[in-house]
Amino acid sequence: MKLAGVTTRKSFQFCNDHRFRPQTARCSLIIFDEDDIVVETSLGSVSFMSVSSYTPDQGEGGLTMAGSNLDLDKIQRQGEQSLAPGSVKVRLYTGRIKRGPGGGKRIILKAYPSGSRSEADAMAANELAAHASLQPPTVVMEPQHVTVLLGGFSPAFGSTAGEQWLVFRKDGATTAGQWAQETAQYVSQSGFLAVFDRGKAQRQQAFVKEILRQTMKGLAYIHSRNRLHQSLGPSSVVLNTTDTSGSRPLLARLQDLAFSVDVSDAALYGGATLADIWEKGTIDTKDPLKQLAANLWRRADQEGARTQMERRNFGIADDVYAAGLLLAYMAFMPFCAPGSIDAPSLQRLLESTFRLDVKAAREYCEADERWLGAVAFLDNDGGAGWDLLGAMLCPQWRQRPTAESCLNHPFLKEDTS
Structure with missing residues (x-):
């Protein structure tokens, strides 16, 4: 799949012939062609964790540090946050936009692993949708304390084919x-x-x-x-x-x-791929994104x-x-x-x-x-x-x-x- 580089402040309908056509303006994001981007330095990878929040034990007496009568086994079993390793590992890179809108701009790239309708696809789509809801023209002013998403692309060939790549403005690494x-x-x-x-x-x-x-x-x-x-x-x-x-x-x-x-x-919630987001401008009701919440x-x-x-x-x-x-x-x-x-x-x-x-x-x-x-x-x-x-x-x-x-x-x- 070759994603055509198209400019901003429109959402684009993803068609079966892999072309995009503009719909109602929604957010200032760009669908890049992979050849628009130069990947430079690896920043490593990030693994996500599934977190369950702490719920204190309200049982009798509870635990205190008074004296030394601590039941360490009970402490270990209390409702502390439990962490379960996630299955998605996202790669990070520095780079620049070589051509098209924003040419020459320094960027941070986030590459989600491939897998149709997978958890990784859902996470990539969810991150894109979140930024789309926070960025202009949805809001009047650029959010000063949230990273700025410029757009995304999906490589058509090679070892990264089918991966979802998000392109962020480089405001620090x-x-x-x-x-x-x-x-x-x-x-x-x-x-x-x-x-x-x-x-x-x-x-x-x-x-x-x-x-x-x-x-x-x-x-x-x-x-x-x-x-x-x-x-x-x-x-x-x-x-x-x-x-x-x-x-x-x-x-x-x-x-x-x-x-x-x-x-x-x-x-x-729904829409497990970036293509779904580009097509509809919102997330429809399907299971992958529901599972994230x-x-x-x-x-x-x-x-x-x-x-x-x-x-x-x-x-x-x-x-x-x-x-x-x-x-x-x-x-x-x-x-x-x-x-x-x-x-x-x-x-x-x-x-x-x-x-x-x-x-x-x-x-x-x-x-x-x-x-x-x-x-x-x-x-x-x-x-x-x-x-x-x-x-x-x-x-x-x-x-x-x-x-x-x-x-x-x-x-x-x-x-x-």
């Missing part, structure tokens, strides 16, 4: 998780006391706060467009710079919308969210919970002694050991000198970081703040003075 790990390595190479270099520590703290602030702005925007992210983590926030000096303004954008869920009143709605039902509004609110609260885990990661990873903590261990500490009792977790962390940098960061503004973390990880999903409310919290609120 370093993720928040990568920056945090690099910062931890700096601490390792410079000595642990480097974290107490007052000037550098303050700049890094300000940098992390700005990453989190812009992440929540992006999440608030997505929610305002009746979309859920559902895959938020350190690798799903991309940065345009890693310079903490402030010489180049930071711009953080959300990416990885393959598991995004439409929670609009007229939400439709099935786990979310199963958990919503278990938590008593059964009406349309409750299910939507549960999904928003679920995204905020994931953002809370991201907050914890960005507080600990850059500011702790290298090797003393990692993402799974931190999550188990919060969810299993302390059952989301953030106050108790703080006391425990303060007693470990390797984690004093993280404690100091969250202690800012009278412990505002711990307060926000506790609110975002609240076991009762109805009591969690919205993304917009998080932005008004003292820990993230911008200083306008």
Whole structure:
């Protein structure tokens, strides 16, 4: 199949003779010809995980850190997030547009593996549909904190034939998780006391706060467009710079919308290939895309969210919970002694050991000198970081703040003075 390069601000009907004809304007996306694109450097691959959110055990007595009477087996069996390896591995590349609309523009390419009507096809179609709902002309202004999808193509020949390739504008290639790990390595190479270099520590703290602030702005925007992210983590926030000096303004954008869920009143799921999206401009009702959201709605039902509004609110609260885990990661990873903590261990500490009792977790962390940098960061503004973390990880999903409310919290609120 040879996809003809056609220009923007129209949806295109995919015909049996492989031609496209314009329909009603829907979004500013381009159907590229594979020869329009130059693939340059591999950025590696990304594997997706199936995640089930934490549900605290409400049994008698519960577990605390009081004394040393911890039943470790019971802790391990508690309702921590369960992770199941996904079957889809997506390849990432840098590149440029060689010809046609946007010629010369630097891009990031995301290649979904081939397989007609497969999970990979559904994820590619879902990511395309999510961006189409968030980008002009659906909205007046470009979303500042969401990556910009330019379009896509499907190679006709060779080893990549039949794969779905999405083409994103290159606004950065370093993720928040990568920056945090690099910062931890700096601490390792410079000595642990480097974290107490007052000037550098303050700049890094300000940098992390700005990453989190812009992440929540992006999440608030997505929610305002009746979309859920559902895959938020350190690798799903991309940065345009890693310079903490402030010489180049930071711009953080959300990416990885393959598991995004439409929670609009007229939400439709289906259409397992990019061709279906180009043809109809929306997603019709078929099973593959329904399955991407099935786990979310199963958990919503278990938590008593059964009406349309409750299910939507549960999904928003679920995204905020994931953002809370991201907050914890960005507080600990850059500011702790290298090797003393990692993402799974931190999550188990919060969810299993302390059952989301953030106050108790703080006391425990303060007693470990390797984690004093993280404690100091969250202690800012009278412990505002711990307060926000506790609110975002609240076991009762109805009591969690919205993304917009998080932005008004003292820990993230911008200083306008």
